[in-house]
Amino acid sequence: xxxxxxxxxxxxxxxxxxxxxxxxxxxxxxxxxxxxxxxxxxxxxxxxxxxxxxxxxxxxxxxxxxxxxxxxxxxxxxxxxxxxxxxxxxxxxxxxxxxxxxxxxxxxxxxxxxxxxxxxxxxxxxxxxxxxxxxxxxxxxxxxxxxxxxxxxxxxxxxxxxxxxxxxxxxxxxxxxxxxxxxxxxxxxxxxxxxxxxxxxxxxxxxxxxxxxxxxxxxxxxxxxxxxxxxxxxxxxxxxxxxxx
Amino acid sequence: xxxxxxxxxxxxxxxxxxxxxxxxxxxxxxxxxxxxxxxxxxxxxxxxxxxxxxxxxxxxxxxxxxxxxxxxxxxxxxxxxxxxxxxxxxxxxxxxxxxxxxxxxxxxxxxxxxxxxxxxxxxxxxxxxxxxxxxxxxxxxxxxxxxxxxxxxxxxxxxxxxxxxxxxxxxxxxxxxxxxxxxxxxxxxxxxxxxxxxxxxxxxxxxxxxxxxxxxxxxxxxxxxxxxxxxxxxxxxxxxxxxxxxxxxxxxxxxxxxxxxxxxxxxxxxxxxxxxxxxxxxxxxxxxxxxxxxxxxxxxxxxxxxxxxxxxxxxxxxxxxxxxxxxxxxxxxxxxxxxxxxxxxxxxxxxxxxxxxxxxxxxxxxxxxxxxxxxxxxxxxxxxxxxxxxxxxxxxxxxxxxxxxxxxxxxxxxxxxxxxxxxxxxxxxxxxxx
Numbered sequence: 001x002x003x004x005x006x007x008x009x010x011x012x013x014x015x016x017x018x019x020x021x022x023x024x025x026x027x028x029x030x031x032x033x034x035x036x037x038x039x040x041x042x043x044x045x046x047x048x049x050x051x052x053x054x055x056x057x058x059x060x061x062x063x064x065x066x067x068x069x070x071x072x073x074x075x076x077x078x079x080x081x082x083x084x085x086x087x088x089x090x091x092x093x094x095x096x097x098x099x100x101x102x103x104x105x106x107x108x109x110x111x112x113x114x115x116x117x118x119x120x121x122x123x124x125x126x127x128x129x130x131x132x133x134x135x136x137x138x139x140x141x142x143x144x145x146x147x148x149x150x151x152x153x154x155x156x157x158x159x160x161x162x163x164x165x166x167x168x169x170x171x172x173x174x175x176x177x178x179x180x181x182x183x184x185x186x187x188x189x190x191x192x193x194x195x196x197x198x199x200x201x202x203x204x205x206x207x208x209x210x211x212x213x214x215x216x217x218x219x220x221x222x223x224x225x226x227x228x229x230x231x232x233x234x235x236x237x238x239x240x241x242x243x244x245x
Numbered sequence: 246x247x248x249x250x251x252x253x254x255x256x257x258x259x260x261x262x263x264x265x266x267x268x269x270x271x272x273x274x275x276x277x278x279x280x281x282x283x284x285x286x287x288x289x290x291x292x293x294x295x296x297x298x299x300x301x302x303x304x305x306x307x308x309x310x311x312x313x314x315x316x317x318x319x320x321x322x323x324x325x326x327x328x329x330x331x332x333x334x335x336x337x338x339x340x341x342x343x344x345x346x347x348x349x350x351x352x353x354x355x356x357x358x359x360x361x362x363x364x365x366x367x368x369x370x371x372x373x374x375x376x377x378x379x380x381x382x383x384x385x386x387x388x389x390x391x392x393x394x395x396x397x398x399x400x401x402x403x404x405x406x407x408x409x410x411x412x413x414x415x416x417x418x419x420x421x422x423x424x425x426x427x428x429x430x431x432x433x434x435x436x437x438x439x440x441x442x443x444x445x446x447x448x449x450x451x452x453x454x455x456x457x458x459x460x461x462x463x464x465x466x467x468x469x470x471x472x473x474x475x476x477x478x479x480x481x482x483x484x485x486x487x488x489x490x491x492x493x494x495x496x497x498x499x500x501x502x503x504x505x506x507x508x509x510x511x512x513x514x515x516x517x518x519x520x521x522x523x524x525x526x527x528x529x530x531x532x533x534x535x536x537x538x539x540x541x542x543x544x545x546x547x548x549x550x551x552x553x554x555x556x557x558x559x560x561x562x563x564x565x566x567x568x569x570x571x572x573x574x575x576x577x578x579x580x581x582x583x584x585x586x587x588x589x590x591x592x593x594x595x596x597x598x599x600x601x602x603x604x605x606x607x608x609x610x611x612x613x614x615x616x617x618x619x620x621x622x623x624x625x626x627x628x629x630x631x632x633x634x635x636x637x638x639x640x641x642x643x644x645x646x647x648x649x650x651x652x653x654x655x656x657x658x659x660x661x662x663x664x665x666x667x668x669x670x671x672x673x674x675x676x677x678x679x
Contacts (some may be wrong), residue, residue, distance in 0.1 A: 074593060074671045095597040102595020113590045113675065117281065130595040132270045174594070 016083050021181055021213050022048040022071065027080035027090075029066050029236075040066040041077070042236040048215065050181075053208045055216045055227035063236040065186075068217045072105055072184050073097045085181045102130050106175025110187035112167045114159040114174075120146060121155040124174045131178070145173040149203060165196035172203060176212075183207065183214045189223055201226050268603075271596075275604040279611035282580070293576040294616030296569025297654060300562050301620025301647040302627065307558040308643040309628040311551045313636035318547050321472040325501070325540050326410045328371070328510050332363070332500040332517055336536035338546040352534045353525060354497040357489065360403075363500055366520055370513055372503040374406035377488050377495060385456025387481060389442040397438065398480040399455065401488020401498075409501045417449045417464030420484050424463075428487040432460040436468045437479035455481060458491065510539065566650065569616070570658035577609050577662035588666055589674025598667040605663030606656055613655020617648045 016023035029041040040063045048054055058064040069075040070082060073089055076097070082090040089100050106127075107113075114123045124142040133141070146155055149169040159167050168188060175183055185204070189197030201223065208214050216227055224230050225244065232240040283290045325331060334352050339345045360375040367373065379385075381396040388394075406412075407419040415436070424431050432455065439448045452459045460483060469477035489496065502517060504510045514537050521535050581588070588601055596604075621644050631637040 069672050072593070074675075095599070098592065098595050098597040098600075101593060107593050109675075113586075113593070115587060115590060117285070126591065127594045129270055129274045130591070130597070130600055132268075134270070135273075178595075 015086065015088070016047060018086065019049050020047045020083070021050045021052070021085055022046075022215075023081075023083040024071070025081045025083075027067075027070060027082060028078045029063075029070065029075070030078040039236050041070070043080070044233070044236070044238055045080075046231060046238060046241060048213065050213055051208070051211055053204075053214045053216070053226075053228045055218055055224035055230045056233060057218060057221075057224050057230055058233035058239075059219060062233045064217055064219075064233045066236075067233060068184065068186055068215075071182075071215060072107060073100045098130075102127055102178065104181045106172075106178065106180040106183045108168070108171050108175050108183065108185040108188045110190035112159070112164075112171045112191070114167060114170055116159050119156045119158055120151060120162065120170045120173075123159070123170055124177050127174060127178045141177055142173070145177040146170070148176065149173045163196070164192050165199055168192060168196075168200050169203065172200070172207075176207070181213060183212050184217075185214065186217045187219070188216070189218075189220070197223070271600045272603055272607060275607035276611060278604060279608035282608055283612060283615060289576070290612060290615075293572055294569070294612060294619065296565055296572050297613050297616035297651045298569075298620040298623065300565030300569055301617045301651050302624045303565065304558065304562045304650070305621060305624035305639060305643045305647045306627045306631070306637070307555070308646070309624065309637040309639045310631060310635070311555060312640045312643070313628075313632065313638040315544075315547070315551065316638055317636050319540070319544060321477075324411055325538075325543075326503060328504040328507055329409055330502055330504075330510065330514055330517075330537055330539040332359075332502065332521065333536045333538055334497055336533075336542075337538045338542040348534075348536070352536070355500060355535060356496055357485075357498060359521070359524065360498060360500050362524060363502070363517060363520060367502065367513065367516055369505070369509065370502050371505045372405050372409050372501075374403045374409050374501045375485055375498045376403070376406055376501065377401040377485055377492075377498045379492060379495065386454075387438070387456075388454040389451065392442055394438065394441055394479075399488075400480065400482050401485035401492075402433075402482045403485050406482075406501065409503050411469065413467040415465045415467040417462070419464055425484045425486055428490055429484060430458060430460045430487060431463045431484065433464045433466065433482040434462055435466050435478035435480040437476055438481065439465055455483070456491065514539070566654050569613070569651075570654045573609055573613055573655055574658040574662060577605060577659055578665065580608070581605065581662050581666040584666075585669060585674050585677040588669050589671050589677065592669070592671035593675060601669075602663045602667040605666045606659040609659025609663065610652050610656040613658075614648060614652040616655075617651025620651065621647050 024047075025045050027041050027044040028039065031038045031040055044063075044067060056064050056067060066075070070077055070090075071084075073084070073092075074097075076092070077090050080090065081088060084100065085104050087100070089097065092100065101107075114120075115126070118126075121139070121142050124145050125138045128138040128141060143152070143155060146152055149172050151166060151169050151173065154162060154166060154170075157166075159170070162170065168191075183204075188200055188204075192200060204214055204216070205226065214227075216223070218224050228245040229243050230240070231238055332355055334354055335348050336344075339348065357375070360373075364373050377400060379399045381398055384396055384399050386393050386395055387397050402420070404420045404422055404425050407414065414433075417433075419433055420429075420431060423429075432453070434448065434453075438453075442448065442453065443451065448462050448465055451462050453462060454460070460481075466478070466480075471477065485498070502513055504513045518533060518537060522533065525534055527534060588596075591601065591604075624643075624647070625639055628637040628639050
């Protein structure tokens with residue numbers, strides 16, 4: 001199963017330098033709608049260095065969700081290449097992608113996506129379950145992650161016993177628990193009031209300062225303004241790519 | 246540098262630590278999810294499991310009743326005594342009427358001469374005895390003073406018969422060789438006669454009349470109790486010699502041979518067969534014209550009977566199980582639909598297809614297994630009730646079979662829904678409303 005190894009000429013030739021966490025190269029995603037074919041992405045390329053804080057912006061229908069799904073290894077491109085942390089992940093199978101999602105990516109969703117019947121602690125444990133971490137270590141690391149988001153006193157609460165901001169912090173703890181190389185947030189403040197949203201964005205700032213690479217997908221300018229770089233997507237293409245801070 | 250980074254095999258961790266460990270970890274997680282699902286949906290789960298519960302209960306109750314009857318038969322009916330076989334005019338385990346008619350036509354009575362012959366020529370037996378029977382309905386009246394008893398089992402016995410069968414002396418003694426040889430008018434009686442004739446006095450040395458002949462009571466047997474509602478204690482035994490004088494029209498006897506151990510049984514049976522065939526001049530191609538019967542013969546006949554009962558049960562249980570399995574599959578499919586969003590979350594966090602597959606297969610298996618446990622519990626109760634009026638004994642194997650069968654059914658019928666769950670696209674699944 002050593003899928004991509006030294007022997008792959010493509011990889012050797014194109015592989016990005018180690019300082020680049022992400023390299024996206026001429027990424028296309030085409031949906032076959034029967035009679036017509038819709039290009040959700042039409043040749044997107046960019047690099048994201050380690051430690052970067054990037055916002056991906058764009059109106060709905062711009063292809064930013066598709067791009068996020070590809071970066072999050074939830075989907076594979078129709079063509080093009082995607083390297084994540086030195087690995088060419090654009091041509092992996094489902095289960096290999098699951099492995100990458102588990103190891104390299106921490107998701108934070110707009111709707112939190114917590115398991116409603118499980119406690120905060122168990123929710124944070126989930127990624128560790130899927131890489132076979134033994135129970136004792138799992139609990140310890142999940143507790144540590146919850147402490148990092150200031151939820152040490154809410155560990156045994158279920159999501160419906162937590163406020164929106166607390167739920168999102170559980171989600172952030174879950175995203176961080178496996179020490180992923182990339183934190184991928186999809187409209188993380190979309191379901192929060194302004195004050196709580198700011199609180200979450202402050203948490204992101206802290207995480208970025210601590211060395212995490214963050215990719216933020218949003219359509220809100222003031223949220224995107226918190227990032228250091230904004231990639232604007234329009235009609236499936238990168239419209240603008242600017243360093244803002 | 247990047248090439249070196251790539252040189253690290255992608256799934257190296259998956260092979261070392263993740264491989265086995267993640268299986269057990271995610272299997273354990275799946276197990277807890279399953280129990281949680283059962284806890285949350287108690288009524289739904291119960292209704293779902295009804296088929297499996299009924300199937301398991303049926304299986305175990307039938308197994309228990311058959312097992313109970315087996316024990317009973319082995320204990321009470323097929324128990325000829327330890328390592329004993331009986332030479333009789335007929336084979337007791339005839340399977341067809343045709344055979345039975347044939348035997349009635351050609352088989353010869355076993356006579357006293359045969360007994361004497363075997364006693365002298367058979368090698369190495371522990372004990373040999375003979376007895377003759379009178380049917381209850383042709384039994385002579387037994388009287389003591391103004392009391393009369395009818396339809397009592399009367400047999401003639403050699404003194405050696407004590408100790409061959411299950412019978413034990415309760416009080417007094419059994420016949421002596423001398424009484425046997427002199428056709429003494431003595432008898433050995435069962436407890437029912439004591440209760441009837443001598444409720445308040447000692448029966449020993451009292452004289453009762455059997456068909457008009459006075460017999461002195463020399464011993465009373467230990468109580469045997471009832472078998473299938475028939476008392477085993479209403480009998481009178483007299484020496485075989487006097488029996489044959491009084492009832493000369495019934496010269497047929499049984500010869501009971503007791504071996505020293507079970508290994509010697511077959512040897513002695515073969516030897517007896519050879520001796521009897523020689524004595525009856527049977528050509529080597531012909532079948533025996535006598536029957537050699539052992540406990541195993543009776544058990545064999547019985548097990549043929551229960552075997553067909555059991556086969557029918559298996560068929561019924563199989564139908565129940567399939568129906569139960571389909572119901573489980575149906576509810577699991579509903580559960581997959583209901584939990585599509587959850588599957589999406591798990592997948593986004595790194596659950597592979599096999600993790601999801603495992604989760605649902607285990608859930609289905611655990612659910613059916615719990616159904617099996619319920620079925621077992623129910624069966625134990627039913628078996629207890631049956632045991633009160635009839636007989637039933639839950640064999641340990643039934644519990645194992647019930648639990649494993651139901652679990653296997655659950656696992657099997659969980660495969661399809663689990664496969665559906667495992668194949669869900671994570672994006673689509675996440676998009677589904679929770």
